[in-house]
Amino acid sequence: MxxxxxxxxxxxxxxxxxxxxxxxxxxxxxxxxxxxxxxxxxxxxxxxxxxxxxxxxxxxxxxxxxxxxxxxxxxxxxxxxxxxxxxxxxxxxxxxxxxxxxxxxxxxxxxxxxxxxxxxxxxxxxxxxxxxxFSCPDRVCVELTTDSRPAGEGWRAAATICAGKFAGARVGVLLPPRVEPYRYGERLSGDASFLRADYATDERAWNEGVVGAVRLRTASEQSVDGIRGAVLEVRRRAVEALDAPGTDASAVLSAVVCGYRSTFADAKAAEDFRRCGMAHLVAVSGAHLAVVAALALSLLRAARAPRVLQVGLVALLLGCYLVFSAVPVSAIRAGVMCLLGLASIFARRRAAGLSALGLCVLAMVGLDPSAALSVSFALSALATLGIALYASRVAEAVCSRVPIAPRAVAETLGATVAASALTLPLSACLFGRLPLVAIVANALAAPLFAPLCAAGLLGALAAVAVPGVAGPIVLPGGLLSQALCLLAGALADLPFASVPVSLGPLEAVALTALCLVPAFLSGRMASYRPCASRSTRRGLAGLVALCCALGFLWGCWPAADLGTRMVMLDVGQGDAFLLQSEGASLLVDTGRYDNRLLQGLSHHGVTHLDAVLITHADEDHCGSLGALKGAVSVDRVLMARGVDQVVEPKVRRLVQTAHQVARDVGYLEVEDVVELGALRARVVWPEEVRDGYGNADSVCLDVRADLDRDGNSECRALFTGDAEAPQLRGFARREGLEDIDVLKVCHHGSRHGLDEGLARLLRPHIALISVGKGNRYGHPSPEVLALLEDVGARVLRTDAQGEVSCEVTVEGIAVSAER
Incomplete structure (x- = not known):
């Protein structure tokens, strides 16, 4: 470690x-x-x-x-x-x-x-x-290491270069359009162009060890021979059989059995699983391999195979299943530990879980340094460590205090509590939420999981062997998957199923280390007698639990503040603005990164929103709306009038999500007013929805703050969504928008969002630009920055200053930035 x-x-x-x-x-x-x-x-x-x-x-x-x-x-x-x-x-x-x-x-x-x-x-x-x-020739051959996801009209995936000077190098690859998605293991060659990775601005590329991006203009598939090619063909057919119905249950089934998560990522069930802390169930890991090994051993023992043959065949089967499930890093960790456990049979020694985990971590980080920064590897290793240290103790405690509890229930609860103890701090830090129903959800899901894996895997293999009757064969797995989806949906709909939490990396590491103290004091992390008495160990364990609870409460406890402020949350390449006044809160857009949005809301103690206003239907403005369900109570979702009549799929999905998140959905038109304490937000655009609720239809707000209620505004702000210069010219002079205090700069500072005439008319004192660091659009443009500088605006950007808060008082506006 x-x-x-x-x-x-x-x-x-x-x-x-x-x-x-x-x-x-x-x-x-x-x-x-x-x-x-x-x-x-x-x-x-x-x-x-x-x-x-x-x-x-x-x-x-x-x-x-x-x-x-x-x-x-x-x-x-x-x-x-x-x-x-x-x-x-x-x-x-x-x-x-x-x-x-x-x-x-x-x-x-x-x-x-x-x-x-x-x-x-x-x-x-x-x-x-x-x-x-890094460079690549005009024609290159790559092998996909992940299943593809939609990217505009084409597809994107991760891959490795197959030949040449940079053979084995990891790259991100953009693939040409085709009807079927590209799948893990496909070997493609074609005409290509490349772009080197800029690690200073692209943290994800650095964490994954990606050296650049390759765009394939054409893609011809090459065959993969041998056992690996056969396994990949079986996987392709299995995914087609399991994912054919196109429902949430089929998406979950294909993710659990085959590790195919492309469909699951866009399913409603994905957000339900995240909210109730069950997302790990669809990530192939040790539990999946345990089911596969148990099935194989049962069949081999029934056939009275020799012990050595059983071990060899199980090891081979686990290797094939790793390929079948797209070789996720969590499954590699579990596979290595399974092989070490099987090796203990030949060594005539009892398997040691902690030693196996230590050797596995050492080997994986030594062979692939990117594993050290892998979130899935960290969560998988910490969950395994927690189970090895605490699962049996928790199960014994349950049995001793609840004698009527079946042993299987106690062991399930013990494994769930032990795994959650070490993974919750890290997951709360990374994903910005604390699932309060996680232990209950996982305990209830445990009886369904093993039968689901077994039935789904057997059904998938049978469907591949007998394609004509695939529907009835996979039906048992589909029913179990549907039951799991219903359980996740019911728990996710509970009030405060998960709460936003703001926990930094240092706090997460400290809490995880605290969770290891009881194991060290009890001697379970090494072969020595406990170095403290039982009463002392219990007292210290209680103190550790209290410290962990206080740490999480510190991260999610609401802040008692009745001031008036406008906060530009740092959500990367997207928009999310929080308006607060006298205890009321309005969120203007949500961005697309759930964890960043929830961390920002938690930082300001937001557990209830009076309204969420979605300016338009672009993903970077509304993509995280669904993440609010179960985490923050929302009274209303507001959009432009006429949006419910738009037939475009993304707009229909937005309206559907709005009804799931809030108690009420409202539609605004020009001159409508949203009252929020001392803030009064008046709609000044659009007059009607003409662009499919795109950029030109962005809801624009004229926000005024009257703190002393004397009829004179202490602050005037203009929020513009992704509206651009033609739209602003349509209402700026009509509404008398001159010399405003705060301007939310149009379209992330795009060069089409502001011209010289508008800049001189608006003359903002403070200009807010919500933009992702190193984004591929070049936002904000140098031209817009020059215009704002010429009119004397103070420019604040999330890529440079992080989160920015404008505190409104009767004396003026106090600006504070994260960095």
Whole structure:
């Protein structure tokens, strides 16, 4: 684990190339290695000294304490009594053994951390060098490493280059249009162009080890031979059989059985699973491999196959299933641990879960440094660690306190609680939400999961073998999948099924470390006797639980603030503005990144929204509307009048989502007013929906703040959505929009959003631009920035300043930025 932590830290810090940073990391690693060797030498010396028995001084002290304890006894004190009390009550031998072992553990941690820092720093340098020199010929061959997702008129996926100087390099690939999606494992060649990765602005490319992007103008498929090709063909047919109905249940079934998540990602069930903390069920991992191994072993034992043959065939089957499920990193971790467990049979030793996990982490991070920054790998490893440390203890506690509970129920609850204990801090930090129903949801889903995996896998293989009767064959799996979807939907619809939480990386790491303290004190992380009494361990475990609870409450507790402010939330390339006044809240657009939106709302203590206004139907303005369901209560969703008559699919989906999220859906037209405490937002555009609720139909608001209710506004702001210069010219002079205080710059600062005449007319004092760092659109344009500078506006951007808050008071506007 220390090696993993060191590698992740070095890669995280090494994203921006710096010789000084690389030298510093190597120096830090050397210092830590020296400290680790020193501590290790001390621990070995103490261990050798303790091997011959405790020193005379320590023994005399323990004997003296024992004699004082036995002094009140009426009978004479014998030497044997003193020895027994000294050994068993004062734990003399235990103290002498525990301290050197703790020193050894500390030394190994420091050595692992130093090795990880050195390894990560070296990998970071190699990755920068590869990206800077990356190029590809006019014609290139790639092999897809993920299933494709829609991207405009074509498709996008991850791939590796198959031949040439950069063979094996990871790239993002844009694929030409075709009816069927491209699937994992396909080998494609065609005419190509490329773009090198800019790690300074593209954090995702750095985390995944991608050296650039390749666009294939043409794509001809090449055959994949051997066992791998046969497995990929079976997978293709299985996905077609399972995903044929096109329902949420079929999308879940194909994701669970085949690891095919392209359809599931756009399904309604996906958001339900995320809200109730069940998203891991559709990510192929250890539970899936356990079902596959159990099925295989049952069949082989029924056939009375020799033990060695059973182990070999199960290992081969697990390898085939990894290919069948598109080789997700969480499944690789589980597969390596399964192979280590099978190897223990030949070694005639009992399988050790913690040792297997440690070897697996060391091997995967050593072979593929990108695994150190992989979210799925981190969650999978932490869940496995939690189960290994705490599952049996929780199950025993349930059985002892609830004797009527079946053992299977206690073990299921134990595994769920143990896995959640170590993964919740990280998932809350990454996804911006805390699913309050997660433990209940996973406990209820557990009885469905194993039968679903088994029935779905057997049904998929049977459907491939007998294509003509695929429907009836996959029906049992489909029914179980439908039951799982209904369970997730019912729990996700509960009030506050998940709550937004703002938890930073340091807080997440601290909470995770706190969760490991009880295991260390109880001796479950190493083979030594507990270094504290049972009452002490229970007290410390309770203290750890209290600290974790307080940490989560700190992240999601509502802030008691009745002021008036306009906040530009940092949601990447998109818009999300929070207007608050006297306890009321209005959200203007949601962006497209759920975790960023929920973290921003949690940061301002928002658990209830009086209204959400969607300016138009572009994904970067309304894509995260569904994420509010179950996390934040919403009274109304507001859109332009006439939107419910638009027949475009994305608009119809928007209206449907709005009805699912809020108690009421309203439609606005010009001159309608939304009252929000001291804020009064008046609609000034559009006069009617003509562009399919696109950019030209963006709802524009003239917002005024009258804090003292004297009829004079202390602040005037204009929110424009993605409307551009032609639309603004249509209402700016008519509405008298001159010398405004705050301007939400049109269309993320696009050069079509503002011209010189409008800039001189509006003359904003503060210009807000919500834009993603290093976006491919070139927003904001230099021309717009120059216009704003010429009229004296103070320009604030989320890509540069992060979240920006404009606090309105009777004295003026106080601006604060995240950075």
């Amino acid at each position: 220390a090696f993993w932590l060191g590698t992740a830290l070095a890669l995280y810090l090494g994203r921006v190339p710096s010789d000084a940073l690389s030298t510093g990391l190597c120096s830090c690693g050397a210092v830590l290695a020296g400290c680790g060797l020193g501590v290790l030498a001390w621990a070995v010396r103490r261990t050798l000294r303790a091997a011959g028995g405790p020193s005379d001084d320590c023994g005399a002290m323990a004997d003296a304490r024992a004699r004082r304890l036995l002094a009140p006894l009426p009978r004479p004190i014998e030497a044997g009594d003193v020895h027994v009390v000294s050994k068993r009550v004062f734990g003399e031998g235990r103290a002498h053994a525990a301290r050197p072992l703790a020193g050894m553990l500390a030394a190994l941690f420091l050595l692992g951390l130093s090795a990880g820092l050195a390894w990560g720093a070296g990998c970071a340098c190699e990755r920068h060098a590869a990206a800077e020199s």
